Amino acid sequence: MANPRYNARETEARWQKIWAERGVFRTTNDDPRPKYYVLEMFPYPSGRIHMGHVRNYTMGDVVARFLRAKGYNVLHPMGWDAFGMPAENAAMQNKVHPKTWTYDNIAAMREQLKLMGLSLDWDREFATCDLDYYHQQQKLFLDFLAVDLAYRRKSKVNWDPVDQTVLANEQVIDGRGWRSGALVEQRELTQWFFRITAFSEDLLTALDGLERWPDKVRLMQKNWIGRSEGLRLRFAFIPPAPDDFPYLEVFTTRPDTLFGASFMALSPDHKLTEKLAESNDKIADFVAECRRMGTSVEAIETAEKKGVFTGLTVRHPFLKGVELPVYVANFVLMEYGSGAIFGCPAHDQRDLDFARKYGLNVTAVVLPPGADPNSFAVDDKAYVEDGTIFNSDFLNGMTIADAKEAVASRLEQRQVANIAEAAREVNYRLRDWGISRQRYWGCPIPVIHCPECDVVPVPETDLPVELPDDIDFDAPGNPLDRHPTWKHVDCPKCGGKARRETDTMDTFVDSSWYFARFTGPRADRPTEPDVVNAWLPVDQYIGGVEHAILHLLYSRFFSRAMKATGHVAVSEPFDGLFTQGMVTHETYKGEDGRWLFPEEVVFGAGGTTHAETGEAVTIGSIESMSKSKKNVVDPSAIITAYGADTARWFMLSDTPPDRDIQWTDAGVEGAHRFVQRLWRQVGALTGKLDRSGNGSDPSSPAALDLRKATHRTLAAVGSDIEKLHFNRAVARIYELMNTISAAAPGVDADPALAAAMAETLDILAKLIAPMMPHLAEEIWAGLGHETLISEEAWPEADRSLLVEDMIVLPVQVNGKKRGELTIARDASQADVEAAALALEPVNRFLDGRPPRKIVVVPQRIVNVVV
């Protein structure tokens, strides 16, 4: 330890090699210790790791190393979310095969990750594009298909006519394909779906049990599932009713407003609309116009409520002789309820806009509190608040809730002549999950289309359906579909000529069960029941909040579907979830407004300038790191310059882990200074330590104080890490470090302090080990230990050192602190009062009068009320 400067690069490589050689982080499935499964969201192999990965994996590694030290059998694996579009884009742009591109990227990123010193079990690594992985995924698909959790139906999709592919909603920008720029069309295609709605209710109610999830995420999922209770009503047509439609079915959550109904509206996609359009050009034109309407945010926000009268009318269920015209309206969604509504303009803004446009009646039936029933009317703002029902016959005077119930029970008892049928119904906004993608680089859907036998699952013995390697990306569309031979197969059932499904699965399918596969990554079935059920659920899952809905909801569905098909025993995959914040950085712009990389910018006395051109640079807002704004810092460069421990320490310091952290040079340098300071301080002390005792010598108050500070820190850091409050744990370690520096000069003359210091430095090394594992190993070895600190147990805090006999009690007068007194911890209330009243500042405020009241909160505070 003579070297005053810590050489991170040399040291980190050395310890990483030792860990790997000794297999320190390899996890076995038959370990008798209690299990703990730590998982960070696995990366997409884009080619290079970014700071978000560094932050995510640092946090996970702290948890993994901490729990390993606490005596758990920790599973901490890593893999690759490796299918997806970017590989195909690279293939088109750079003429490189998606497989080559992906595996090259994985190799590069694995090397980068290894430089971070993460305590991962690399033996369990896999990529979702590995044949073995998607083979098992195909088995899952077939199992889901067998129990009807996977199915095929026609569905509206965004179709890019140039690239000849389906686009996700996120890939449609202002109505145009993000790559081709072509106007996106709405097309009906037959697509594969997972029946996530089979679990709507369970996915919703089970959220309450996810106590170790952020409330925010649970709420987002709740809103996404969107449960609402109401009635399904069948309105009778004024004869003649259209063929095949004896009644008009609607769903409503507001049956209390039935007396205010003034029209009916069908979705443009409603079956009845389609039928009417066949013989009515106006309707047909209107439907076509609606189809052209984009699905973009802007299009919906600015869309005018429009419709066209169908010529049909229905009877009002309660009001004799009242007839309601039936329209087709652009704001009615086919996907929700029955695709038809009754319109009550007074109490729904959309209905009101529509009614005003077409001159329909607006009858208020909910009276705001205190309003005059004779004069209250709705103008151009619908009344949607609470109130009392009026203008509504038998509902008059009721609350909204009572009126809903009254209508429901009356309809159920069939007391209404004009309603053919009514039933209570629960609807969800959640839709089934469309998984078909017209893409090459994904898991092939293992079915065969036979002209005789229809859809035939690929027999399990014929699995895997392997992606062909010889493909070309010269033309738009799905290369699998264009492949000369791949799709031509014989029907497994009848042996006749048949066609292989050329759609592949959404890559979200791949990431919906990888956590289960990590428990038995080489099994010849998707999971080994004994093993997977011993490991799941994941105890702590860590990742970005951007996955709050899709990935996390899909994974919750998958667990249920895998449970239904016997692959796992749990319904909930992730017991604890933590969503970390993003990494941000300042942005920089040159004189012409172009974005600049941080390394292009020089901060001089004369202002901020460009390193090469010398032009003035504008410092812009702080944004999350992104390639487009160039405000990125490459983790490899940081690790090369400062070492992984510095990068890790910085990521854990100062900012709470769930908030965005700003990456700054000053911050990194500060973290690095601490690494050096720690190294220097420990190095300066190693020769002076006394290993013959622990320093519990009553004759040395300095030793006792140091031991108290050490054990207090030990207890606090442990509980901070358990709560993932890494920034507080870091602050505690800084505090201990300051205490050590202050005590260091006394070690020479005080043998008890030298002994206490030995214990303190051992504990310090263990405290930093989860966060800066390389430095911790180096210090541990330097302190004379021959074990690996990575395999050492977390120390126990000595509880007798955590309580003080004498405490400092703040004394307030009228709630303001005026002084403090040092008193025995177990002093009686009378003693505390007497001591407080004896304080000079208190007396100054008392001014000779007796206090009105004295509040003593034991061991906390004294408040004298004058």
Add this chain to the structure above:
RNA sequence: GCGGGCGUGGUGGAACUGGUAGACACGCUGGAUUUAGGAUCCAGUGCUUCACGGCAUGGGGGUUCGAGUCCCUCCGCCCGCACCA
């Protein structure tokens, strides 16, 4: 529009169930040491006052012996959803 969250020094942020506001760090100021340092060490650092003290957790009001924390209200910022009947 609906739903949710957050506002604390120059900065990032501490403050457990209401109980010493500003821990810890960055930055800054002064000093020491050094050929030099973006290295290290020491001291200081919410605002205000010569001082006693006064004022301070987005603004205003309330509950309480006591409020950053609880309640009401207003302002500002951020996030999610988006015609869901």
